[in-house]
Amino acid sequence: MDVGTGAVLFDKAADEPTAPxxxxxxxxxxxxxxxxxxxxxxxxxxxxxxxxxxxxxxxxxxxxxxxxxxxxxxxxxxxxxxxxxxxxxxxxxxxxxxxxxxxxxxxxxxxxxxxxxxxxxxxxxxxxxxxxxxxxxxxxxxxxxxxxxxxxxxxxxxxxxxxxxxxxxxxxxxxxxxxxxxxxxxxxxxxxxxxxxxxxxxxxxxxxxxxxxxxxxxxxxxxxxxxxxxxxxxGFEVKDLFALDEQVGAARVYGGAKAEVPLLTEAPVRLMTARGASERLTGKIVYSGPLLAPVEAGTTVARLKIYHGATLALDVPLKTGEAVELGDLSQRAKDAAFELGLQVFNKTLNYAFRSGRKATETATAQ
Incomplete structure (x- = not known):
């Protein structure tokens, strides 16, 4: 691990429990x-x-x-x-x-x-x-x-x-x-x-x-x-990915005056990479959402995960870039209706998938 960036340069069975x-x-x-x-x-x-x-x-x-x-x-x-x-x-x-x-x-x-x-x-x-x-x-x-x-x-x-x-x-x-x-x-x-x-x-x-x-x-x-x-x-060099307080993405907000809140870095995001390496970096934002309004500015609500191939190289926190106040009654009703519709859609899709799988299994058995 590089201490300055937190980047993992190499790992093998890194999460396997063993006696200390x-x-x-x-x-x-x-x-x-x-x-x-x-x-x-x-x-x-x-x-x-x-x-x-x-x-x-x-x-x-x-x-x-x-x-x-x-x-x-x-x-x-x-x-x-x-x-x-x-x-x-x-x-x-x-x-x-x-x-x-x-x-x-x-x-x-x-x-x-x-x-x-x-x-x-x-x-x-x-x-x-x-x-x-x-x-x-x-x-x-x-x-x-x-x-x-x-x-x-x-x-x-x-x-x-x-x-x-x-x-x-x-x-x-x-x-x-x-x-x-x-x-x-x-x-x-x-x-x-x-x-x-x-x-x-x-x-x-x-x-x-x-x-x-x-x-x-x-x-x-x-x-x-x-x-x-x-x-x-x-064998490694530093790559600057994001500056301090730079927006990386956004998170959906439920029941808020705004539908999304920007997600900012809490510190500069720097990654150690192998000199001359062509391996592609990938990243994703992970959070439990949607966030419930009201949302305060500067609150850690998500994490940015950067991968070297299949290896998790960097895992850093992301904070809200601004406050989101509670929305008016119509906005909250709209979000509630959207959430309910999403749940119904997911249930219908899941039922259709299970029904289709059952039919396929039956046909195979015949």
């Missing part, structure tokens, strides 16, 4: 960042390490937090992100949500708010529970949101090592150490093999996000990430 492993900690980090940004907590706020947090980390990824100790949020974040410690994740979850269960509910609510439609979280650290799932597209959305929303805290993902309790651990994210000059985000490993990565790197004014799920080995994960970053930076 430690990538679940990205959502944990997002909720911590949100509370930091809002002022509910600070980096100096301290959270205790419960017996549950301490026990869960035994034999797995851990920041080696001592049972019963209290640790600053800043250090817990490094334990969460750099060392991928389950103890750090649970201490943060219990400190913010009161319990890991309550925090998991917060994670799912937040995932819904961010449009992560194929993700479901059971806990804050990424246990191998079959009900805990994410998708590559959802993780790219999450990474894009974190990068854009929390610039003051994104640097934690780029730290290459952290020492706690006299134990020095290196960040396991390979893009921090190879030629692509990556600066975040996280990796995760499944117990039965399957190596995951969400990474971001910048080159000049461009930034890319790469998501890899279920790689066969840590080596394959690192190599595929390197190839995708290099391909994305070298």
């Amino acid at each position: 492993a430690s990538l679940a900690k990205l959502m944990t980090a997002e909720l911590v960042f949100r509370d930091l940004k809002s002022g509910k907590i600070t980096l100096d706020t301290q959270f205790p390490v419960s017996e549950h947090a301490w026990k869960t980390a035994q034999g797995g990824a851990s920041m080696f937090a001592r049972l019963g100790s209290s640790i600053r949020v800043e250090d817990l974040l490094r334990g969460l992100i750099v060392q991928s410690g389950a103890d750090a994740a649970i201490a943060l979850a219990e400190g913010i949500g009161g319990s890991e269960e309550s925090f998991a509910a917060m994670m799912n609510k937040r995932a819904g708010d961010l449009g992560m439609t194929h993700s479901h979280f059971i806990d804050c650290w990424g246990s191998p529970n079959s009900a805990q799932t994410v998708s590559a597209r959802d993780l790219a959305k999450l990474a894009q949101h974190v990068i854009a929303t929390y610039p003051d805290y994104y640097h934690f993902f780029g730290e290459k090592e952290f020492t706690w309790s006299k134990v020095r651990q290196l960040n396991r994210n390979p893009i921090l150490f190879n030629e692509v000059n990556g600066d975040g985000l996280k990796v995760g490993n499944l117990p039965d093999g399957g190596f995951n990565l969400v990474g971001s790197a910048a080159s000049g004014e461009r930034r890319l996000i790469v998501v890899i799920l279920d790689a066969k080995s840590a080596k394959d994960r690192a190599e595929e990430a390197r190839k995708l970053f290099n391909w994305g930076f070298r």
